[in-house]
Amino acid sequence: MGRPSPIRPHLLLVLLLGVLRSDAGTVRTELVTPDFAASYLLFIDTLGVFLRSSSGAFEAAVHGPAGQQDRYYLAVLHAPSGTCVWAANRAAPITDRAAPFRLSSAGVSAEDANGTVVWSTPPFASPVAALRLADSGNLALLDGQNGTLWQSFDRPTDSLVSSQRLPAGGFLASAVSASDLAEGDYSLNVTAADAVLTWMGSSLYWRLSNDAISIKDREGTVAYMAVNGTGLYLLAADDTVIVQATMPPAGLRIVQLGVDGKLQISSFASANSSSSPMDGGIVAPSRGCALPLSCGALGLCTPDGNASICTCPPPFPTAHDDGCAPSVGSTLLPDGYCGGRSATSYLSLGSGIAYYANKFSPPAMAGSNASSCQALCSSNCSCLGYLYDSSSLSCYLAQHQLASFINTNASNGAGMSGYIKVQSSPRSSSDSSSSNKTLIAILLPTIIAFLLVVVVGAFVIASRRRKDEQRVGRRASRSRDVQLRRQRSPGSASAHLVRDLDNDDDGDDDIVIPGLPTRFTHDEIEAMTNSYRTKIGAGGFGAVYKGELPDGSLVAVKKIEGVGTQGKREFMTEIAVIGNIHHVNLVRLRGFCTEGHRRLLVYEYMNRGSLDRPLFRPAGPLLEWKERVDIAIGAARGLAYLHFGCNQRIIHCDVKPENILLADGGQVKIADFGLAKFLTPEQSGLFTTMRGTRGYLAPEWLTNTAITDRTDVYGFGMVLLELVHGRKNRSEHVSDGGGEDSNSSNGTAGGSSRGGRNDYFPLVALEGHEGGRYAELADPRLEGRVVGKEVERMVKVALCCLHEDPHTRPSMAVVAGMLEGTMELGEPRAQALGFLRLYGRGFAGPSEGNVMKQAMVGDRTRSETTMTTMSGWPSYMSSSQLSGAR
Structure with a gap:
């Protein structure tokens, strides 16, 4: 006879906590230390797993059971089978895959998307030194002396x-x-x-x-x-x-x-x-019939060996998912029903009927007859039925909630009979029949006369209006409502928005979007902007004005100008995207206006404007290094949510500093979704017309390759390098001959091995990486106020994002994790970045530019019309064309 092994004391910690804290592996082993955070989004590539026991038998994870995206738990999983053996926050799941579980010296806590703590471990007398996952599957919080402050084994779940x-x-x-x-x-x-x-x-x-x-x-x-x-x-x-x-x-x-x-x-x-x-x-x-709901409520379970057969008893012939329902005319009584205007009666289930609970429950009454049993149930508000055993003269009550019954005719239960309490009408059937006949005799002549009057009147009215209807018929056929139903998937909403609008000539005043942000009238927009008095920005799409809502909150009103077909499409796409998603790093759409040809979007106000202002303009306060790191992490989280946090992946298609907004308090938000595209769960990529902004376009735009979420990763890599360098990656003043305008202020500080003529910073960053000279790449205006390791990390992450093959670029979730230091830092692949040398040579002179053009075409055998210029972009497309109808 075996005995259970006693639980052994925890082994002494043999690893230095400081070393563990600096370890940025994708999945830690056995221990994590305070100031650690894990979310499903941060560890999406490992399906939420952030910690493994030393043998690998068990894993701690941010777990979304059954693949759903609405509930996440801090869980312990048996790694080989994937069985969840423990969950911390059963009653308070996290509903946002980006919301974290945090380990601090006070314990473990779970936060919702707004940063509110929804679950935490209890307070402890000593500070927490580590979270340990043992090979037994026990997740424990340890103090500095390796004592157990809290453990999952003391709080089992299922x-x-x-x-x-x-x-x-x-x-x-x-x-x-x-x-x-x-x-x-x-x-x-x-x-x-x-x-x-x-x-x-x-x-x-x-x-x-x-x-x-x-x-x-x-x-x-x-x-x-x-x-x-x-x-x-x-x-x-x-x-x-x-x-x-x-x-x-x-x-x-x-x-x-x-x-x-x-x-x-x-x-x-x-x-x-x-x-x-x-x-x-x-x-x-x-045995299946021993379960309370083996056949659902009121179902009749017939044993068949260890299996079972489910049917419905004669009084409850209608089967549904939860069991069986009464026939027409019978109504089950709710729990706690005690009298009322209607009387109660009982439907018989027949003999040979048992109840699942009878095997372990004593009878409610013994030595009685069936009438006494019925009287006992009638006097009990919680009694929904009873079973009477004629062989033992015993009565069993079914209370609170009905479950399955068991067909025992083939066994020794033939003496048991079942009855269910139902609601019945107090009036007799004969009284009801007499009343119905009298009512029909009174109402029938009246109804016939009324119908005759209605028919004659309708014929006269129809004759008079026939000509009018023919005259306005064509106009009426063109007039229709465009109803745009908000759906959970932004992709589906966008598809309906754009398709309906394309079919509409100018009937835009009838656009209705139930459930989406507020639809304002143009008068309301004029009032909130004080007749467009304060202009805070402008672009190819039009202008942006500062406004104030009646509740006092500030907004930014984006006025779309020159709206054509493409402009309408972008306008509706933006409503569909922003109106259906909410994330701390995505700008919030407060409302919109569409009247005639007017198109306006009302956003939350970001008082520091877009990232390009403090980053590229010499005037104004300089972005310090920590701010740049926080901006990079916030923007990465926002893009990761677009790619992985929605039912359909959203590809932004225009990632650049101008579309990253800042506000006081370190707020960072992605904006401008007019060019966004959607991927259904079945799609791995899509083909679409070129969209985006010159300087941030991934190579796949030029090679007729399917676009994926990794296209945004490329644009983000370019933004990262600009955050490091503090200037544009490429000069905006490069002539067709390759020379640089002497007035350009966007040249590279620090030069390169090309003799200081190279103005293409990604190439400078690649050469700096190859030489290990990361500090030289930082913005010289910071005068050394940077963290060397963080500069190296940002440059490496950026170069990984710029890999020519999209499949070798990390996902945005991994990018966010690498920037935060919670995931293993990738190493850029030199062979995947060779094209940067070709792009970079485009700034050196015509001869090298021609070499680059030939290399870019190479084996791709593209036509002359798609040959690239020395800057790496199609010569026949202007900047505005690349940016779309802005």
């Missing part, structure tokens, strides 16, 4: 693993569903005498001591339940066995209470063995 104990008075609670880990209706309770399964808090349907797999060794008080390599045990305080269920030897066992109320015991050869469990697993109760 599972136990080998070496874990569940004390008397403790319980496991099932999850609501595979995707919702909140506590469900089933629980496994350890009592002083047994381990039992209950439904709805009190209805017992299984006992370990009654199961065929168990043996009761002796009488005694149960102190705890444990599972180990030899079986499942109920043990006394001195570790002697009271009840045991022995099983074949196994290295690891997981006891889990399923969402259906079944207790599943899975066995594995070892803790880190393959995901396939060993034979000999146990499911309790073993």
Whole structure:
């Protein structure tokens, strides 16, 4: 007979916490230290896993069960099988994949998208020194002396693993569903005498001591339940066995209470063995009809060996997902119903009927007849039905919520009969029939006369209006409402918006977008902007004005000018994108206006404007290094949310400093979604017309390659280099001959190996990386006020983003993690950045530019019309064309 192994004390920590803190690996091993944060978005490439036990058997993760994107939990997973064995915040899941779990010296906490703490560990007397995931699957908070402040084994959810104990008075609670880990209706309770399964808090349907797999060794008080390599045990305080269920030897066992109320015991050869469990697993109760809802509410379960067959009893013939429904004319009474205007009656289920709870529940009444049993149920507000056993003269009540019944005609339950309480009309059927006949006799002549008047009147009116209808018919056919329904997927909303608008000539005043931001009238826009008095920006699309809403909040009003077909499309795309998504790093759309040819968008006001202003303009305050790092991280998070946080991936297509907005308090937000494109979950890429801004366009725009979210990654890499350097990556004053305007202020500070003539900073950054000269790449205006390691990190991340092959670029989630230092820093691939040398040579002179053109075309065999100029962009496209209809 096997005994459970006692829990050993924690081993002493042998790694220096300071070393662990500096480790920026994608997934840590065994320990993480305070000032650590993990979100699903930050660890999306590892499906949320951020910590592994030393053997790799268990993983700590930000877990989104069943692949859904609405609920995330701090969880412990059995790595080989993917089984979730523990979850921290069952009642308070995080609803945003970018919201973090944070480890601090005070403990672990979970935040929502607004930064509000929704779950945390309790306060401790000592500061937390580390979070440790043991090979047993126990997640523990340790103090500086390696003492345990808090551990997951003391707070089980729906599972136990080998070496874990569940004390008397403790319980496991099932999850609501595979995707919702909140506590469900089933629980496994350890009592002083047994381990039992209950439904709805009190209805017992299984006992370990009654199961065929168990043996009761002796009488005694149960102190705890444990599972180990030899079986499942109920043990006394001195570790002697009271009840045991022995099983074949196994290295690891997981006891889990399923969402259906079944207790599943899975066995594995070892803790880190393959995901396939060993034979000999146990499911309790073993017979399907023993479960409360084996056939849903009111269903009739017929045993068929260990399987079951579900039917509906004759009084409840209609089957649905949750069980069986009464026939027409019968209504089940709600729980707690006590009288009222309608009387109650009882529908018989027939004989040979049992109830799941009868096996373990004493009768409500004994030694009585059926009439006494019915009277007992009628006097009990919570009684929904009763079962009468004529052989023992016993009565059992079904209370609070009805479950499945069991067909026992083939067994020894033939003496049991079932009855269900229903609501019936107090009037007799004969009275009802008489009343109906009288009512028909009175109303029928009146109805006939009224119908005749209506028909004659309608004929006269139709004759008079026929000519008018023919005259205005064509106009009426052109007039229609464009209803744009807000959907959860921004991609779908955008598709409907753009398609409906393209089919509309000028009937824009009728655009209705239910659920999207406020639609303002033009008079309201004029009032909030004081007749467009304060202009705060302008671009190819038009101008931006400062405004104020009636509630006092400031807004920025974007006035779209020169609206053509493309302008309409961009306008509606922007509404669809911004109106359907909300993220701390995405600008919020407060409303819009469409009247006639007027198109206006109302945004939240970002008082520091766009990033290009403080970054590129000599006047005004200089962006300090920490600000630049924070801006890079915030923008990366916003783009990562677009790519991974929505049902459909959103490709921004125009990532540049002008579309990154800043505000006091370190706010960073991505803006301007007029050129955005959408990818459905089935799409890996798409083909579309060229869009974006010269200097930030990825190479795939020029090579007829499908566009993916990695196209935005390229543009972000260019922005990163500009944040490092403090100037544009390329001069805006390069002539066709390759010479640089002497008045350009965007030249490279520091030069390059090309003799200082190279004005293409990505090439300078590549050469600086190859030579390890990262400090030289920083903005000289900072005068050395930078962190060398952070400059190196930003340059490396930027160069990884600029890989020519989109498939070798990191995702934006990984980029954000690398910038934050929570993910392993990638190493740029020299062979993937060779094209930067060709682009860079375009600034040196015509001869080298021609060489670059030939190389760019090369094996791609593109036509002469798509040959590139020395700056690497199509010579036949202007900057405004590349930027789209701005």
